[in-house]
Amino acid sequence: MTDLHNLLSQWFIDQPVAWTTIRTLFVLLTAWASFHLARTILLRWIGRLIRSSRTDLDDVLLDRSVLRRAALLAPVVVLYYGVEVLPGPTPYLLQIVNAALAIVLMLLVGASIDAFQDAISEYDARSDVPIKSYAQIVKILIYVVGALMTIAVLTGKSPWVLLSGVGALMAVIILIFRDTILSLVASFTIASNRLVKVGDWIEGPAFGADGDVIDISLHTVKVQNWDKTI
Template identity: 40%
Template sequence: MWAGVRILFLWKVTRIVSVTKTNWDDYLLQVGFFRRLAHLFPGLFLYYTNTNFNLETSAAYAFIYFSASLYLIVTSFLVLQALISGIDKIYQASEYAKKAPITGFIQVARLLVTIMMIFLIISLLIGQSPIYLLSGLTAIAAVLLLIFKDTILGFVAGIQIAANRMFNEGDWIEIAKYGVDGDIKEIGLTVVKVQNWDKTIATIPTYALTTEPVKNWRGMTKTGGRRIKRSINIDMKSVVFASKEDLSRWSKYNFLEKYLHRKSLELAEDEKKTESEKRDLVNARKLTNLGTFRAYVDNYLKEHPFVHKDFTCMVRQLKPSEVGLPIEIYCFTTTTEWIAYENIQSDIFDHILSVMPSFGLRVYQRVSDKSKSE
């Protein structure tokens, strides 16, 4: 009889779910929530109708009461687990899943339901109220704190992560302490799974995301630009004033035509103001090959089709050292895709290194053909 009731119930529910426009009931049907819910009917029937059999003092009454109670506890546990799975599926299908993961909370809910079931079964076996068992937990609270230390820390960290939207599945993170560099695959209650770029899977404690220094590349991905910050060391012996022949040759470069025209006007105006010093090679303003080279690279980057126009773009000198004068390229690409980014960066520096001899500049390196010949 009960098999027929369950079949009729599931058939009716399936028909209702199929005609509704919402999706949440479809997910509940997929995880078996309604199927497990139908199993509660025979247990409830036996539990509430047992007294009508006038068996209160017999062993049969105790057996039926115990069996019905145990059946209801286990079935309710399965129903709640299915409900939690359905909630997880509903949330993962929503747009909020991309903003805040709830995997840790789902695991906490499963753990609490499991603990509740265990307490109810033990109380049923010993014939005591569940409150009686809970009162005894105070004596072993310290032991439980040690056992569930990672669980408690992970739960607290999960609240911080979800509330502040610090991390999400799919984020690219780096944690130097654990050697982690890759995408987050799952944020669980106690551990976080990260797939490194070498395709290995690293697991770290969830609370490490809030207690350790973590670099999250999500901002870079969202803005659509990835930074290039790399320098070339110039041999300072190759830095000289530009001659008229150099200026004439460089003025034919597309990226320098406007710059040199503007500078020539500035220098001419400066000579008028400092007539007495125009023959002083030390104090007179003159262009250098390095300064013109920086202007060339700056204009080259601003005209590059794959350099982001809305972000910072500059070519600057850094502090000189025993390995030369660093010229740093600071800009952002128009893509964040790894391979495309590396190709763009390589093409830019290929061009810069190739054009440097045209300005009479040399790259500093500790061992080179030039140093050997000298």
Template identity: 40%
Template sequence: MTPEIISQWLLKFKINVGMAELLSLLGAGLYLFILALLANFVAKRFIKYIIHPLIRKTSMQWDDLLIDHNVIVRFSHIGPAAIIHFFAPALFDNFPSIAGFFQLIVNTYLIVIILFVIDGVLNFTRSLWERSSMGKRYPAKSFIQAAKLVINLIGFIFILSALLEKSPLVLFSGLGAVTAILLLIFKDAILGLVAGFQLSINNMVMVGDWIEMPARGADGDVIDVSLTTVKVQNWDKTITTIPTYALITDSFKNWRGMSESGGRRIKRPLYIDMRTIQFADEDLLARFKRIRLLRPYLESKLEEIQKYNDHVGEELSELINGRRLTNVGTFRAYCVAYLRNHPKVHQDMTLLVRQLPPSSQGLPLEIYVFTNDIAWARYEDIQGDIFDHFLSVLPEFGLSAYQAPSGADLEKAGFALKQEG
């Protein structure tokens, strides 16, 4: 239905020539618009009711992502562009300027469609990559965002060239003059892109890692790694947003190694009151022998001590001349035996019970082991149970834990002095 046909039909109703020509052009444009909408409607229904069901029926799972990211649906927009491209010259044969205007719209629209299709393909590629085992270790989100940024920038230049009817090379050559401005505008994106490459290549951070970055107030799980930011959900459920490049320039702690090893470290000292440290006399030895976990240690140690003391002879009357068991050494051996038999202690990782240098707080006896359960709550339960037990058995070895004097202790001492006075 060309404008000439519409104009001749309108002239039958005694409408003047100018108005008839204007209405005919509007009618032809409306007709072309309805055809474009109809083509888009038909294309979308064809994809929705024929193409998508065929994809759903396949045994493969990856092709479902094409539906999830609307990759194929975006191709339906080519229908309206094709209708306008083929019908506009025929409808507006006698109006080359209007036909040229519609051709300009089609060219611009096609560039936008291509950008949308590429965006969907990139989203599809990212989802496909993240489903793989490598995708979890090397997230592609930052690279996809960088690719989108570059592609959209190039697409914007092509749109401008289409609207201005100039070669894209002219606009590309002009980018050199605005490079400094572009670098300023996209500073965070460029820094994030470089940092994203370094983070991925060096396998420094990935989604699901527990990282600790006190300078940025972050202590929790990484939930998103993008081109410009890394989001960390802290243990109090707040979310800290960190610039991606900050993970390169600043230091942070990644607990992934702990998670992958299957063991979580306990490193905590017990402070022993040094006034309670002594040689083990007969009463203490008799008490030690009743402790099941200590029997293997006592048998070998007492035999070793006896062999040494046999060479000392009569000088054993002085304790310092021979070798003797001490209550703190025996307690340390008990701690090792207890941990070796604990079902929640990782036996294939470092297990130490060591003395640290004495201080004003007593003798630190450090427990250095790994639990075989890395879940935070259960780890704390295991650690608490171990130290509950060790603190409770100290009196069995004639030892006591150091505790700084409190107000109640001073009050008790003052009351005792008053009673004596």
């Protein structure tokens, strides 16, 4: 590949603009082609195998777009290696590609957690463990770490330096998101101590709740009333 690149660069040595355009288009077209190839393999071929399988547990990979987000890795990897043959400030382009890779991985891991949660819930629907709440807590942590790593890559600073700067804003953040933080703490307390589980009958006149608990998430507890309202 390097020899071919050197040979072509000799041919276009007197036409730098044309050579730059050709290299840029080649990298972009290769990334585009790799994305569609990955989508074809993952969504059509592997997706067809998943739909035709006897078990329904693997359907969560399609329902939660795990394979769709995995296909995004292909063009990012192509761009990562293709940046080396592109003109311009390569370090800055690499920073952008690395940030894109961090975002794609963050989305892929988040979708995988959702798929794992659905599979566990479907396999053991009567489990007293609030899998959904735990999964959402893990997703929040992953998104925070992913956002921190993305900013660190784009700015070229250490994540620890960014954390030290964020510490000064924590007081303001706590004041702004006070209700959300209290909701998270309450949900975590309910989940860890198993105060309420799916199937329990609870009454909350202030909230118009009087029926069975049908879902427990990180922010809400869904109750189906005796008249089928939620």
